[in-house]
Amino acid sequence: EAQVTQNPRYLITVTGKKLTVTCSQNMNHEYMSWYRQDPGLGLRQIYYSMNVEVTDKGDVPEGYKVSRKEKRNFPLILESPSPNQTSLYFCASSTGLRETQYFGPGTRLLVL
């Protein structure tokens, strides 16, 4: 089954404790992206990647890092999480620049 998977689905952590949210797709998509969804703000793009080893900032990259060492994986790293990073995170992938994005199920993060 073609899908985008994210782990963990739920995470509670404390300020400053490094964490990684994994994202993997099995559709051989070149393009991948991370978003956060917050009440009243909709979805905002954090980082995107147009190919292996090619990443770029979205609208809200501060406090996040990403890497794209393999085509299928695009982990989101929070080196020192803060409470304002409490949010619902979505990973997405697509075949091309203007192609349909397929979203993962989301990761709900709470930073205390």
Next chain:
Amino acid sequence: DQQVKQNSPSLSVQEGRISILNCDYTNSMFDYFLWYKKYPAEGPTFLISISSIKDKNEDGRFTVFLNKSAKHLSLHIVPSQPGDSAVYFCAAFSGGSNYKLTFGKGTLLTVNP
């Protein structure tokens, strides 16, 4: 500065009637627009898209209209069904070769039986 605006947080319609969801944008560099639907506890799913070279795109019950001069697009759902009840996001790609996608805040559509 919000570049994609969905000014109606919610919309309620009767089953069988038309639902019209609106979206305005400010960035004239946007050249490709999409609508996504999102159910609670799920990721968004693609619904329909339109390129800036077109003014209309239709897919079954869903039609998207683009008015470039007004920087406005709308999604029409006819006839509306209770299963259409979800949050609808308008999104836009800017021109060029980057992959930046800007979303609106979303509109919660409720279709009443």
